[in-house]
Amino acid sequence: MNSQNNNFWNAILHDVNRSEKLKNNGPLYRKIVTDLIETLRLQFPSESIHVHYFGSRTVGLAGPDSDLDLYVDIGNSSGIYSDNPTKDVIEKGKSITKAIQSKPSTWVYLKNVGGRCPIVIVRHKISNIDCDISFSNSMTCGQNKLVTYIFELQPIGECYQ
Structure with missing residues (x-):
């Protein structure tokens, strides 16, 4: 195997290890979820109220x-995609924003x-992690x-250690 191949596989292993470190932040993410539900x-x-975390941090592809x-997911919302936000979605966004703004010790409201x-963008003060809160469409989640399930089926890290 030439050095170019070694560098390639070492780079992949580095990314896998970084991914594992990010995914091991589960307790921190659960704290953010608990604080959001309480808020x-x-x-x-x-x-x-059910909150699910997803995206590059949970897949392990994110940067710091x-x-x-x-x-x-609040109440019986279906999370079904719509081309335009419904009146209910708009009102839900306003209520989420109001709740976030009422807890300045836990959250920094950034913008809608x-x-x-639509999303509400906030910063969780304890972790200093910015969060994009979506509430109208569960498809991306x-x-x-x-x-994530497909990634977890792959034994990449085990093969090159």
Whole structure:
């Protein structure tokens, strides 16, 4: 095997190891989720609230400054894609923003981003991690779980250690 191939496989192994370190942040991500659920209870006291983390941090492809993507399922929302946000989605975004702004000891509200899949962008103060909170479409979260599952089936790190 020539040095070019060794460098290639060493680079892949480096990325796999970095990925594992990021994925091992599960307890930190669970703390962020717990804090978010506690915060959202202020605006949605009688609704069931489920928060799922996904994206480059959970797949292990992120850099240290990457944000954490969160999908919030509140009540009986279906999370079905729509070309334009519904009135319910717009109101939910406002309520999420209001809840975040009411807990400045836990969160820094950064901004809302509209469009087909609106998000609320915040920073979790304890971890100093920026979070993109989506609440209208679960498709990206589901796709990410599928990709994560496929990645976990691959024994790349074991082959080159």
